[in-house]
Amino acid sequence: MIRVKVPATTANIGPGFDCLGIALSLYNEIEVEEIDNGLIIDIEGRDEEKIEKNENNLVYQSMLKTFQRIGYQPKGIKIKQYNRIPIARGLGSSAACIVGGVMAANGLCGKPLSTEEMLELAVEIEGHPDNVTPALVGGVVVSCKDEGQTTYIRFDVHEALKFIVAIPEVELSTKASRGVLPETIAFQDAVMNVGKSSLLVAALMSGELEKLSFALKDRLHQPYRIKLMDSLENIFTRGEDLGLNQLFLSGAGPSIIYLTWGEEAEKEKKFYHIIKEAPEEWTFQVLAGDNKGTSIS
The missing domain is CATH 3.30.70.890 (GHMP kinase, C-terminal domain)
Known part of the structure; x- marks a missing residue:
């Protein structure tokens, strides 16, 4: 079993539109394991009734794209999500699902993808880097996507904030x-x-x-x-x-x-x-x- 813990994020931070994000101390946790066949998804926590428990689940979709990138075909997948980040409130709930799914799938496969490769895939799924980057690497992140390439600089959040x-x-x-x-x-x-x-x-x-x-x-x-x-x-x-x-x-x-x-x-x-x-x-x-x-x- 693989267990992944993903932080919430806040993006923009006032004037830093689409380029500035900070990881926050609020977390979703995801447990995944390969099973003999089928798909099992269980949800606990905030907004659990709003999260899809089928093949449209964002964690599962992100895992599938990761398996495709790696070239692996699982027999079946069991996912359990412990959800604490509220949905559609501006705290990076979708980024947490995407990053969690990518890292979980990579972990199941023995971690063949580097952090940079996982980030590239997460940005591709999300469409922009301002939430998925701090969710993945933590801290304060200034990121820019240009011509399909994401470049970022990360530094720690000041402990007094x-x-x-x-x-x-x-x-x-x-x-x-x-x-x-x-x-x-x-x-x-x-x-x-x-x-x-x-x-x-x-x-x-x-x-x-x-x-x-x-x-x-x-x-x-x-x-x-x-x-x-x-x-x-x-x-x-x-x-x-x-x-x-x-x-x-x-x-x-x-x-x-x-x-x-x-x-x-x-x-x-x-x-x-x-x-x-x-x-x-x-x-x-x-x-x-x-x-x-x-x-x-």
């Missing part, structure tokens, strides 16, 4: 979130985002955390995506009024993260308060960064 994640009981698909983005943007907005995203990466790498509150503003995706839910727009407006500058959509949303460090108890209370004012039911997760990525045993 705390990610307070507010998760609404409302799903928002990546497809819907991408559908509201404009085809063109103003030149000055592009310039601002280049500066902010560069500063954000530099602050995360250098540990100059006080610069993060200035670096997290975005004009490429958040102003459009927060309009998909009235409460999202209200939360960001209230947050700005209250000086909560470390607020950002996780991935395509609708989860919201307040990034904090040190002694910020009063601001954290304000964040909890404005979330609880929203009409939806919300849950909270207080997470750290994950610097290990996906593990296999």
Whole structure:
């Protein structure tokens, strides 16, 4: 039996649209083994009723593509998923399934694929690298896909950082979130985002955390995506009024993260308060960064 543990991820991180991701200390676990014939899938945990238990299961589909790449044909597969990452909330649930499936299949075959080869396959399945890369290798990852090739730089998440994640009981698909983005943007907005995203990466790498509150503003995706839910727009407006500058959509949303460090108890209370004012039911997760990525045993 192979057991794989995959972290959740948050992508974009404000201005780092489609290129910046961080692995978080919330995990899905997957157990797989080869059986004599057939397919058995068992699900436990969050959103278990929403996860397909047939050949369309994303973990299974990712395993099949890995077997094809390796050139192996299993007799049958048994999968058990322990699901903790919420689906369609902007926390990398699909990336976790893809990376978990790829690594599990590779493990069953004796680990013939390198990390880089597994990443190439995961990006091919997902279509973009910003979630699957930190899910696989952990830490903070700056990634770029160009002409079919993914290049990335990874570094550790600063140990002082705390990610307070507010998760609404409302799903928002990546497809819907991408559908509201404009085809063109103003030149000055592009310039601002280049500066902010560069500063954000530099602050995360250098540990100059006080610069993060200035670096997290975005004009490429958040102003459009927060309009998909009235409460999202209200939360960001209230947050700005209250000086909560470390607020950002996780991935395509609708989860919201307040990034904090040190002694910020009063601001954290304000964040909890404005979330609880929203009409939806919300849950909270207080997470750290994950610097290990996906593990296999």
